Amino acid sequence: MPVRQHLHDSLLLGDDDTPLARMRLRDDDDGTAVAADVRPLPEAPLTRLVAQVRRDLAGHRLETPDEALAAALVADGLKLDRAATDMRHDLTGVPEPVALPDGWSLGAPGWDDDLAAGLDAAYGPDHPDGRWQPSDTEEVRAMFDTGEPVPPLVPASARLIDPDGRSAGHVLCAGPVP
Structure with a gap:
């Protein structure tokens, strides 16, 4: 497999040793091989990368934050099991909350x-992510009651209260923060 260890991650290489993408290889607790955080290199042609991923990472669960790569892999016949968006925002200059x-x-x-x-x-x-379990409720409740397994960041957390005075949603931010 044309994958080469590179510092703290790995490189997926083309047959001519051209670097196409960076990633982290690992095995999940259940033994599933995972190619995590697959990020195409800027100069890598997407069609070439898709072909290389399909051939050299077959049998791996692929995780990528790159929407273009995910779309190209789905268009090439792979099944998308889950999609998530990692959002970040610089907390300087945050606008006033919406009413x-x-x-x-x-x-x-x-x-x-x-x-x-x-x-x-x-x-x-x-x-x-599977069905919500009573143990999930116990874990979140314990965050507020005892600060375990991680303490909530109270100033950044809140409950949304509906007109009847009931909780309709919440923002739960938890630490520790690096």
């Missing part, structure tokens, strides 16, 4: 049965 509709408000961070019921409904049996 909530009448009757809606932000409440103190915390956990309650309304949130647990909402997450149970949202994470059904077909959700890619």
Whole structure:
């Protein structure tokens, strides 16, 4: 397989040793081979990279933040199991919050049965992360009650309260922060 270790990651090489992409190779706990954080190099032609990935990373679960690569792989016949977006925002110059509709408000961070019921409904049996479990509720509740397994970042967390005074959603930011 034309993959070469390079510092802290690996390079996927073309047959002529041209570097096409950077990635991290690892095995999941269940033994699944994973090519994680696959990032095309700027000069790599996408069609060539797709062909090389299909040939040399066959049998690996592929994880990439590159939407163009993901789209090209799907167009070439691979199945997309899950899509997620990693969003980042520089916290300097953040605009003022948008006003909530009448009757809606932000409440103190915390956990309650309304949130647990909402997450149970949202994470059904077909959700890619699996069904919401009572242990998930216990873990999130413990974050607020005891700070375990990680403490919540209270100033950055909040509950969304509906006009009836019930929790309708939440933003949970947890530490430790690097």
